[in-house]
Amino acid sequence: MRPDPKILVAAEVATDGELVGNLLRDEFDSILIATDRERDVEEFESFRPDIVVLAFTALEGAESCYLGLYRRSGLIHTHPHRTIILCSKEDVRRVYLLCKRDYFDDYVLFWPIGHDAPRLLMAVHQAMRRLARDRSDSPSAAAFAAQARRLASLQEELDRYVASGQRLAERAQRDLQKVAASADGAVSGFSQRLMGGALEGFVEVRDKARLRRELESLRSAAAVDVTGATAPLTEWVGDLRRHVSSQAESVAELANLAERVRPSVLVVDDDAVQHTLIAHYLDQLNLDIAFSATAAGAMRHLQGARPDLVLMDVELPDIDGIELTRRIHALEPFAQLPVIMITGSSQRDRVLRSLEVGAVGFVVKPLDQRVLTGKVRAALGSR
Amino acid sequence: MVTLNLAVLEEFVGTSPALKADMLRTFRQVLREAVDEAAGAGAMTRVDILRIVAHRLKSSARLVGALPLGDICAELEAAAITGAIEEVDRYHRLLISEQRQVTAAVDLALARLQAAGQG
Numbered sequence: 001m002r003p004d005p006k007i008l009v010a011a012e013v014a015t016d017g018e019l020v021g022n023l024l025r026d027e028f029d030s031i032l033i034a035t036d037r038e039r040d041v042e043e044f045e046s047f048r049p050d051i052v053v054l055a056f057t058a059l060e061g062a063e064s065c066y067l068g069l070y071r072r073s074g075l076i077h078t079h080p081h082r083t084i085i086l087c088s089k090e091d092v093r094r095v096y097l098l099c100k101r102d103y104f105d106d107y108v109l110f111w112p113i114g115h116d117a118p119r120l121l122m123a124v125h126q127a128m129r130r131l132a133r134d135r136s137d138s139p140s141a142a143a144f145a146a147q148a149r150r151l152a153s154l155q156e157e158l159d160r161y162v163a164s165g166q167r168l169a170e171r172a173q174r175d176l177q178k179v180a181a182s183a184d185g186a187v188s189g190f191s192q193r194l195m196g197g198a199l200e201g202f203v204e205v206r207d208k209a210r211l212r213r214e215l216e217s218l219r220s221a222a223a224v225d226v227t228g229a230t231a232p233l234t235e236w237v238g239d240l241r242r243h244v245s246s247q248a249e250s251v252a253e254l255a256n257l258a259e260r261v262r263p264s265v266l267v268v269d270d271d272a273v274q275h276t277l278i279a280h281y282l283d284q285l286n287l288d289i290a291f292s293a294t295a296a297g298a299m300r301h302l303q304g305a306r307p308d309l310v311l312m313d314v315e316l317p318d319i320d321g322i323e324l325t326r327r328i329h330a331l332e333p334f335a336q337l338p339v340i341m342i343t344g345s346s347q348r349d350r351v352l353r354s355l356e357v358g359a360v361g362f363v364v365k366p367l368d369q370r371v372l373t374g375k376v377r378a379a380l381g382s383r
Numbered sequence: 384m385v386t387l388n389l390a391v392l393e394e395f396v397g398t399s400p401a402l403k404a405d406m407l408r409t410f411r412q413v414l415r416e417a418v419d420e421a422a423g424a425g426a427m428t429r430v431d432i433l434r435i436v437a438h439r440l441k442s443s444a445r446l447v448g449a450l451p452l453g454d455i456c457a458e459l460e461a462a463a464i465t466g467a468i469e470e471v472d473r474y475h476r477l478l479i480s481e482q483r484q485v486t487a488a489v490d491l492a493l494a495r496l497q498a499a500g501q502g
Contacts, residue, residue: 059423063428093419093423094424097416097420271442271443272409272413272443273406273409273410273443275409276409277395344442366395367395
């Protein structure tokens with residue numbers, strides 16, 4: 001079947017856009033050429049492209065177009081898409097660095113003339129394969145582990161309920177014993193008063209032997225089989241534990257397996273030296289650490305992963321870390337995702353804004369290993 | 384102030400030679416890329432890019448002990464924020480010059496670590 005990705009070609013001038021569009025039409029049908037920067041957001045949000053091709057002869061045009069789109073659109077960060085930038089030989093080194101830093105996904109050497117036109121088509125195919133992988137519904141091991149850890153708490157709940165049931169059964173037994181003793185005492189007292197003639201004023205006993213037998217019979221009838229009466233409850237509590245024992249073993253085993261899945265942490269910081277330092281500082285915590293240098297890269301990472309914690313630099317090159325945190329928390333699956341802010345200073349305004357968007361803590365640069373590991377441990381402890 | 388004071392780096396990562404070498408190699412790469420990025424910036428985005436590059440380099444440089452470079456980056460970032468073009472140009476030139484010295488100092492430190500069989 002012919003693949004039909006939606007491709008948005010953003011260009012400075014219509015002729016460049018059409019040139020690229022015509023190349024793509026060899027294999028793809030859904031192509032929109034966008035040259036009006038004022039309408040970029042509207043066109044992106046209505047077309048919802050799978051792939052954005054930035055067909056600007058000057059790199060600055062492509063940067064400015066996509067960054068503007070990223071900052072102004074409320075949809076772009078949640079809509080899975082890949083970006084391909086067309087560049088000239090002069091810009092190739094810088095474009096490479098931008099792609100390496102996650103600003104864009106891929107580049108094609110294209111200007112002033114494309115000697116390798118299929119290269120662009122190939123880049124689109126590769127982008128589609130990558131999107132298909134990202135869109136896969138298969139849950140990650142970390143997602144499984146998170147659920148398994150929650151399930152493990154069910155076992156503790158069950159133990160608590162069974163213990164509570166046992167206590168209630170014992171209490172019911174004791175209460176019934178009291179009731180039985182009280183009833184027996186009342187019948188005995190009444191018998192003694194009757195037999196001893198204390199009620200002669202209004203009761204006349206003609207046959208004491210028969211009356212004694214009748215009273216004994218009454219006591220027997222009124223006697224309560226306390227053990228028998230509470231046995232079903234005691235047995236039910238015991239049975240409950242026996243009936244779920246094999247499932248409980250599975251839950252315990254699942255929890256053990258979950259403990260072997262390392263918690264995952266996403267570090268969003270544009271400084272590779274900080275990445276190395278953070279990886280070293282957190283080494284002892286046995287974590288899976290992923291790094292992203294930009295807000296756009298972090299959002300793409302979240303389309304295919306569910307980290308247990310995010311360490312977020314406040315100052316990112318595309319949008320700031322506080323705004324990115326707000327956007328992440330606005331997504332339902334990540335509403336409760338703990339985020340620790342990394343900041344160059346603990347300015348009051350930044351702290352307040354970070355708290356408003358749901359940050360659970362701060363670490364100040366230069367990072368201190370003890371402080372960082374303490375905060376990461378605390379945040380992961382409640383995962 | 385010396386170009387590269389490894390005692391500063393050791394305050395952060397300890398004395399592990401392998402880790403020091405790892406940090407220095409990463410820093411050398413970051414430095415090279417930052418200078419490339421700044422050099423390739425077009426007129427329209429140049430100040431913005433220099434601000435981002437200076438901000439990124441500032442903390443990295445201070446982390447590995449390249450303190451004069453860190454200070455130049457701080458000045459460059461401040462000039463870029465206020466849009467003082469002459470100051471931006473001046474600190475950009477200083478950055479390029481200091482970058483050469485820092486790269487040489489990092490290369491030397493890495494060679495020494497390697498010669499000692501530790502890097």
